[in-house]
Amino acid sequence: MPVTYHRSGATGVITIDNPPVNATSQAVRAGLIEAARAFAADESARAAVILCAGRTWVAGADISEFGKPPQDPSLPDVIAAIEALPKPVVAAIHGTALGGGLELALGCHARIAAPGTRMGLPEVTLGLLPGAGGTQRLPRLIGLMPALEMITSARQMGTAEARDLGLIDAVASDDLTDAALQMAERLAGQPPRRTCDLPAPPADPTATETLTADLARKLPGQIAQRAAVDAATEGLALPFAQGMEVERAAFRALMDSPQRAALIHAFFAERAVAHLPQIKGVDPRPLDRIGVIGGGTMGAGIAAACLLAGLDVTLIERDAAAADTARATVAKLLEGAVTRGKLAAPARDAILTDAFRTATDYAALSDADLIIEAVFETMEVKHQVFAELDRVAKPGAVLATNTSYLDVNAIAAATSRPADVIGLHFFSPAHVMRLLEVVVADRTAPEVTATGFALAKRLKKIAVRAGVCDGFIGNRILSHYRAAVDAMVLDGASPYQVDRALTGFGFAMGPYAVSDLAGLDIGWMTRQRKAATRHPRDRVPVFADRLYELGRLGRKSGRGYYLYDGGKPQPDPELEPLLAQVRADLGIAPRDFTDAQIVERTMAALVNEAVRTVADGTALRPLDVDVVMLNGYGFPRWRGGPMHWADAQGLPQILAQIDALSAEDDHFWQAAPLLRDLVAQGRRLAELNEGPKP
Numbered sequence: 008m009p010v011t012y013h014r015s016g017a018t019g020v021i022t023i024d025n026p027p028v029n030a031t032s033q034a035v036r037a038g039l040i041e042a043a044r045a046f047a048a049d050e051s052a053r054a055a056v057i058l059c060a061g062r063t064w065v066a067g068a069d070i071s072e073f074g075k076p077p078q079d080p081s082l083p084d085v086i087a088a089i090e091a092l093p094k095p096v097v098a099a100i101h102g103t104a105l106g107g108g109l110e111l112a113l114g115c116h117a118r119i120a121a122p123g124t125r126m127g128l129p130e131v132t133l134g135l136l137p138g139a140g141g142t143q144r145l146p147r148l149i150g151l152m153p154a155l156e157m158i159t160s161a162r163q164m165g166t167a168e169a170r171d172l173g174l175i176d177a178v179a180s181d182d183l184t185d186a187a188l189q190m191a192e193r194l195a196g197q198p199p200r201r202t203c204d205l206p207a208p209p210a211d212p213t214a215t216e217t218l219t220a221d222l223a224r225k226l227p228g229q230i231a232q233r234a235a236v237d238a239a240t241e242g243l244a245l246p247f248a249q250g251m252e253v254e255r256a257a258f259r260a261l262m263d264s265p266q267r268a269a270l271i272h273a274f275f276a277e278r279a280v281a282h283l284p285q286i287k288g289v290d291p292r293p294l295d296r297i298g299v300i301g302g303g304t305m306g307a308g309i310a311a312a313c314l315l316a317g318l319d320v321t322l323i324e325r326d327a328a329a330a331d332t333a334r335a336t337v338a339k340l341l342e343g344a345v346t347r348g349k350l351a352a353p354a355r356d357a358i359l360t361d362a363f364r365t366a367t368d369y370a371a372l373s374d375a376d377l378i379i380e381a382v383f384e385t386m387e388v389k390h391q392v393f394a395e396l397d398r399v400a401k402p403g404a405v406l407a408t409n410t411s412y413l414d415v416n417a418i419a420a421a422t423s424r425p426a427d428v429i430g431l432h433f434f435s436p437a438h439v440m441r442l443l444e445v446v447v448a449d450r451t452a453p454e455v456t457a458t459g460f461a462l463a464k465r466l467k468k469i470a471v472r473a474g475v476c477d478g479f480i481g482n483r484i485l486s487h488y489r490a491a492v493d494a495m496v497l498d499g500a501s502p503y504q505v506d507r508a509l510t511g512f513g514f515a516m517g518p519y520a521v522s523d524l525a526g527l528d529i530g531w532m533t534r535q536r537k538a539a540t541r542h543p544r545d546r547v548p549v550f551a552d553r554l555y556e557l558g559r560l561g562r563k564s565g566r567g568y569y570l571y572d573g574g575k576p577q578p579d580p581e582l583e584p585l586l587a588q589v590r591a592d593l594g595i596a597p598r599d600f601t602d603a604q605i606v607e608r609t610m611a612a613l614v615n616e617a618v619r620t621v622a623d624g625t626a627l628r629p630l631d632v633d634v635v636m637l638n639g640y641g642f643p644r645w646r647g648g649p650m651h652w653a654d655a656q657g658l659p660q661i662l663a664q665i666d667a668l669s670a671e672d673d674h675f676w677q678a679a680p681l682l683r684d685l686v687a688q689g690r691r692l693a694e695l696n697e698g699p700k701p
């Protein structure tokens with residue numbers, strides 16, 4: 008029974024117990040209706056408390072039910088039944104009160120929260136709006152604009168702010184259940200204070216228009232935020248019951264939208280990546296003392312990420328001066344966390360004195376549980392580092408490389424303990440980016456893989472398992488679709504048009520703006536590295552080499568594809584003549600591309616290579632690719648990731664595009680055999696997320 012009713016003195020106690028997060032599944036909704044009836048019929052009970060077992064109050068509606076036929080009773084009906092009770096009901100909140108969970112609390116007649124409780128309406132992150140009264144009750148309780156801000160930002164609020172805004176009535180100073188029972192006793196005999204009876208706040212057209220304009224600018228293409236504002240404002244102009252109907256209709260419309268399907272796919276995919284059969288039931292190794300080798304951008308970022316997660320870090324640099332620089336870089340990153348309110352200044356000081364050390368001798372790593380190297384990207388240097396680690400690391404220490412493309416099997420071969428070696432590919436800035444590719448080499452032990460995933464969890468990052476290959480999942484796919492994009496520029500497209508077309512599709516940044524950010528030297532070095540193995544028919548972006556040779560390295564030199572003079576990046580009038588010269592040198596007659604063609608070719612190349620990574624096991628499932636592209640490469644979340652997008656688009660259409668393009672270049676445009684097989688079998692990529700591969 009996920010919901011029970013019992014009495015404590017003169018107070019009825021309704022307990023929800025539906026692990027892991029007390030989501031309002033059909034059984035919980037039906038149980039709540041039953042419990043509300045039992046309380047109403049219990050003449051000895053003068054008030055009631057609703058509380059939750061386990062680690063949290065209700066974290067929302069049961070997302071796994073979305074997209075399936077709805078089952079009665081609906082959550083709005085359950086909340087209405089509780090709100091209509093003739094005796095007061097107190098919500099005793101702890102953990103996270105999110106979405107339908109917060110809406111349930113809003114339907115209670117009073118709210119008390121344990122310290123540390125977080126409250127929010129995250130529905131827009133799932134492509135929905137609060138559909139159980141959130142758009143109608145929250146503004147009545149805390150005011151129109153605070154409510155709209157909370158709904159459209161999906162921001163979670165702490166108890167102090169919630170108390171100030173009137174979202175909760177009290178914060179429990181001691182035991183939450185005792186405090187809630189006392190509150191119920193105080194309210195017993197009083198008429199219930201129903202949120203639905205509070206007057207609707209007056210409309211504020213100016214503030215609402217400013218908010219919707221901001222949303223359109225910041226979240227182009229996304230529909231849920233705007234729909235939430237509209238539903239709230241339209242509904243509040245009507246009596247409560249009609250306002251609820253407006254909300255319901257808008258909720259149902261969003262439930263049917265592709266954006267909802269995409270965002271919920273992203274939600275579950277981000278959780279499914281950690282479910283690996285290889286490490287099921289395998290205990291990770293200890294993970295308290297971390298060693299980092301190299302204090303450059305990546306090493307310092309990794310050290311900061313570990314320190315912010317409460318781990319002890321020793322960072323090795325080659326000499327005292329480099330160690331001092333690394334220490335200053337890490338201190339600066341922690342200072343940034345203080346500025347952003349993520350870390351208190353005294354905690355920062357304690358970290359720098361007690362938890363963080365720099366050293367120049369590898370011997371300082373002798374008691375480290377896990378050591379991550381972030382040194383120069385050549386096999387020779389990696390071999391030296393791993394041979395040294397093999398000498399100093401304690402038995403059982405995990406030895407990790409942060410390489411972004413090198414062969415982890417070859418790196419492991421430099422040690423006498425290849426089972427302990429793994430790739431941990433962080434993304435820059437490492438203390439901010441949530442993605443971590445856990446690169447599992449041929450001989451990596453399962454508990455070492457489990458430790459990589461445990462580290463990600465500790466750092467609040469999303470770990471995705473990747474196999475060994477040049478670029479692993481993300482950089483391998485990137486380099487392929489990047490080749491398609493560069494080919495279009497060689498053939499006549501402007502880099503600015505490409506960036507515009509792809510940001511129009513929803514990418515966070517266009518590929519040429521990304522090049523400028525990363526530095527054009529990075530791409531140049533990659534091309535140098537791959538030159539020896541390049542196929543004669545591979546097309547080389549000669550224009551990128553020319554820019555590099557001119558010292559135009561991107562943002563860091565003030566000039567790359569764009570001009571940077573402090574303000575917004577500006578197109579450079581000298582770029583087009585340079586491109587024209589390159590095309591003339593190569594004998595290419597430039598032609599025009601439409602934005603739609605740019606998107607079509609980029610996505611066809613991206614999907615094709617992504618399917619190959621799944622086919623050869625570099626990515627375990629299509630969903631692993633989606634999580635990588637969403638969290639490391641700025642792919643629009645509301646499109647669910649490239650594999651989800653491809654299914655929604657239709658695999659036959661993508662295959663037809665690739666086949667048509669092969670008439671132009673049958674070297675680059677070769678459909679992945681798995682893509683062809685899936686189309687022939689009438690199957691979707693999503694089917695490969697579960698069960699055996701075809």
Ligand code: 3H9
Pocket residue numbers: 027028030066067068069070071082083103105106107108110129130133135136137138139141275278279
């Ligand atoms: C809504 O409420 C609509 C209403 O307005 C209207 C309705 C009419 N449902 O994240 P974790 C699973 S929309 C089903 O790893 P954490 C999750 O898949 C909803 N399952 O834990 C995972 O399963 P598994 C609004 C859910 O401690 C397990 O629980 N609410 C749900 O890092 C643990 O999850 C939200 O959007 C759910 N609602 O974080 C809140 N939530 O172990 C969504 C979780 O098999 N949830 N699961 O992989 C969260 O943000 C986080 O889960 C939470 C805990 C912060 C609660």
